[in-house]
Amino acid sequence: MTCYLSAMSGKRTIEAFFGSAPKRAKTRTDTAEGETESASSSTSKHSQYPWPIADLPPSISKEVSSLPAREARAINDQPDLDLLYFEPYVPGYLAKQLFEFLRAELPFYRVEYDIKRGGIQTHIRTPRWTTVFGLDDTSYFDEAGRVMDRVSGTPAADRRYDRYPPRPLPECLDVLRRSTEAATDCRFNFCLVNYYASGSDSISFHSDDERFLGKDPAIASFSLGARRDFLLKHKPPPPPPSSTPSRSVEPKDVAVGAGPKPLKFPLGSGDMILMRGATQSNWLHSIPKRTGKNQEDGGRINITFRRAMVKDGTENYYNYNVGSGPVYRWDKLSRDMAHPALPTNRTLRGEQRAAGSLFAVAHLRPGILAEGSEEHLVSEPLVVLEAEDLRQADLPRRVAGELDVGAEEDEQIGLRHDALGQLGVDQLDGDVSRRELALLRHLGQGTREVDDGLAAVLRRDEVQLQVAQGAVVDRGRRVLVLLGRLVNQALQVSLGAVVLFGLEYGAEVLRPPREAHDVLAYVLRRGVVVVQDRRDLVADHVDSLADADVEREDAVQDGEDENVELVLEEASHAQPRSPLRRRRSADDRKVAGCGKICLGPFCQWCSRRSALKPSVVLTLSILFFSSSLSMVWDLTSSAR
Numbered sequence: 263m264t265c266y267l268s269a270m271s272g273k274r275t276i277e278a279f280f281g282s283a284p285k286r287a288k289t290r291t292d293t294a295e296g297e298t299e300s301a302s303s304s305t306s307k308h309s310q311y312p313w314p315i316a317d318l319p320p321s322i323s324k325e326v327s328s329l330p331a332r333e334a335r336a337i338n339d340q341p342d343l344d345l346l347y348f349e350p351y352v353p354g355y356l357a358k359q360l361f362e363f364l365r366a367e368l369p370f371y372r373v374e375y376d377i378k379r380g381g382i383q384t385h386i387r388t389p390r391w392t393t394v395f396g397l398d399d400t401s402y403f404d405e406a407g408r409v410m411d412r413v414s415g416t417p418a419a420d421r422r423y424d425r426y427p428p429r430p431l432p433e434c435l436d437v438l439r440r441s442t443e444a445a446t447d448c449r450f451n452f453c454l455v456n457y458y459a460s461g462s463d464s465i466s467f468h469s470d471d472e473r474f475l476g477k478d479p480a481i482a483s484f485s486l487g488a489r490r491d492f493l494l495k496h497k498p499p500p501p502p503p504s505s506t507p508s509r510s511v512e513p514k515d516v517a518v519g520a521g522p523k524p525l526k527f528p529l530g531s532g533d534m535i536l537m538r539g540a541t542q543s544n545w546l547h548s549i550p551k552r553t554g555k556n557q558e559d560g561g562r563i564n565i566t567f568r569r570a571m572v573k574d575g576t577e578n579y580y581n582y583n584v585g586s587g588p589v590y591r592w593d594k595l596s597r598d599m600a601h602p603a604l605p606t607n608r609t610l611r612g613e614q615r616a617a618g619s620l621f622a623v624a625h626l627r628p629g630i631l632a633e634g635s636e637e638h639l640v641s642e643p644l645v646v647l648e649a650e651d652l653r654q655a656d657l658p659r660r661v662a663g664e665l666d667v668g669a670e671e672d673e674q675i676g677l678r679h680d681a682l683g684q685l686g687v688d689q690l691d692g693d694v695s696r697r698e699l700a701l702l703r704h705l706g707q708g709t710r711e712v713d714d715g716l717a718a719v720l721r722r723d724e725v726q727l728q729v730a731q732g733a734v735v736d737r738g739r740r741v742l743v744l745l746g747r748l749v750n751q752a753l754q755v756s757l758g759a760v761v762l763f764g765l766e767y768g769a770e771v772l773r774p775p776r777e778a779h780d781v782l783a784y785v786l787r788r789g790v791v792v793v794q795d796r797r798d799l800v801a802d803h804v805d806s807l808a809d810a811d812v813e814r815e816d817a818v819q820d821g822e823d824e825n826v827e828l829v830l831e832e833a834s835h836a837q838p839r840s841p842l843r844r845r846r847s848a849d850d851r852k853v854a855g856c857g858k859i860c861l862g863p864f865c866q867w868c869s870r871r872s873a874l875k876p877s878v879v880l881t882l883s884i885l886f887f888s889s890s891l892s893m894v895w896d897l898t899s900s901a902r
């Protein structure tokens with residue numbers, strides 16, 4: 263039982279239960295006459311927050327404490343269903359402010375993980391933004407924000423807390439938790455937040471019936487922002503006992519449509535549904551994707567309050583809602599999630615470099631034509647390194663000087679800055695034409711042949727260059743590092759970063775990894791990059807990525823493979839495509855002549871003598887950054 267009667271709730275102290283609230287620091291005191299109340303800001307701080315999280319302005323906070331706006335109605339007219347529906351809990355104007363506030367202040371993650379599905383190792387990319395705060399019932403946060411064991415009162419040491427050190431609810435969510443507890447007579451120690459940026463984001467049918475929540479958990483679920491359908495359906499009946507071995511009953515024998523009807527609640531901003539009693543053990547719920555005109559809906563935030571009883575709950579919630587990838591923050595200018603600490607040219611250097619931030623490592627994988635084993639990578643061109651190599655390799659002092667990083671970092675950074683040409687050439691020898699070798703040599707020399715040089719790199723039929731994250735690196739995939747300086751030089755770009763946009767030869771457009779999108783979007787936003795006069799090409803490419811995205815999403819949905827977005831190589835390995843059967847992409851059709859994507863002798867649009875076979879398929883953006891080595895190091899060392 264997770265809810266308490268009001269009589270009991272009168273006695274409880276939140277602090278004793280939940281641990282101390284995070285420290286609030288007045289970052290600014292009040293001040294000039296006439297300044298509005300909401301202008302004074304304080305923040306919640308904790309060592310595990312990526313940044314201090316702003317508290318709600320007092321005006322909003324006060325209103326939140328006086329909620330709910332409406333009485334709830336009970337929905338329990340279906341078997342095993344026990345809901346309380348507050349429609350709304352938060353009035354519209356306030357819900358909007360909360361939505362904007364939380365989206366801007368909270369850290370969000372795009373979690374990926376591997377699971378086995380039907381015996382097959384599958385990579386899951388969570389199709390929404392998530393974040394989580396809280397700590398299970400066995401521990402609490404003390405005044406200093408440390409995790410303390412509830413029984414002994416001493417610091418709680420447990421491997422489950424080590425992987426993702428827990429963090430308390432920031433005040434801006436805790437205000438709502440307190441209000442929710444008072445309104446429901448339930449207690450909560452966890453707050454999970456989902457941000458559905460558009461109709462493409464979703465959560466598939468599931469129930470929150472994990473053992474660590476105890477029996478019949480109560481979960482309070484708030485909606486802020488766009489209206490989205492919340493679907494509920496009864497779990498299928500359990501198979502009958504196997505006492506009649508002569509005939510096993512297959513699911514198909516069960517009458518379709520039998521049992522309770524599915525339900526749909528088009529949840530509006532400010533609504534809250536409390537799911538309780540037998541609901542979780544008997545019903546599944548989901549937020550399906552939306553397509554068409556409803557897709558760009560401005561985004562929706564879902565907040566759930568829950569109570570985890572044991573440490574497994576803490577481990578599970580952080581694992582699936584924070585994960586080990588980078589943190590993102592809403593960027594008001596671009597109106598998109600961005601990597602807050604993503605280095606610009608300036609922050610790349612020395613002290614200013616932000617720890618823990620993602621950054622782009624270009625890595626190399628078999629593309630869609632590859633037969634597909636990891637071994638294949640070993641023979642790929644250029645510098646293919648294991649994450650381990652990156653850590654251990656030695657950077658000569660001279661090179662560090664060139665990179666303009668502190669000398670003490672010499673030992674850390676993993677590769678000779680100027681070695682690319684040589685290494686690449688060595689590895690390519692025998693494997694490529696003399697012409698390609700020659701072109702590759704040019705790469706490091708800042709010549710006009712840069713396009714040709716890159717074409718040589720990219721011409722590898724099987725190769726797909728993708729942008730990955732430190733997390734990916736840490737998963738032990740092989741990494742191709744192309745040195746930013748070389749590429750920069752080669753492109754004669756003096757800015758800090760270079761985007762080599764999607765060169766779509768041949769052109770199967772597949773869904774790029776999310777990171778490619780993100781990094782590309784970031785770079786475009788910041789205007790870090792001007793690659794000669796090719797901005798329009800970048801823009802085109804972004805469009806084509808977006809198209810590909812939609813196609814992929816639809817495919818995922820059609821296949822009812824909700825929640826699962828297979829990464830490229832899985833899709834391609836499962837079903838190797840013949841280059842002859844490939845579809846032509848939007849970009850293929852768009853590009854007429856070679857005003858835009860011209861790679862000289864390798865340009866399939868302008869050169870009749872094209873060395874490119876029509877089967878060459880290269881998709882995707884490639885990003886290289888100057889001083890990319892130091893970034894690589896940052897990533898691999900800080901992504902936990």
Ligand SMILES: O=C(O)CCC(=O)C(=O)O
Pocket residue numbers: 454456465470483492547548549564566
């Ligand atoms: O977004 C919603 O309303 C549902 C979220 C949910 O079911 C969950 O986080 O477990």
Ligand SMILES: [Fe+2]
Pocket residue numbers: 468469470547
């Ligand atoms: Fe749920």
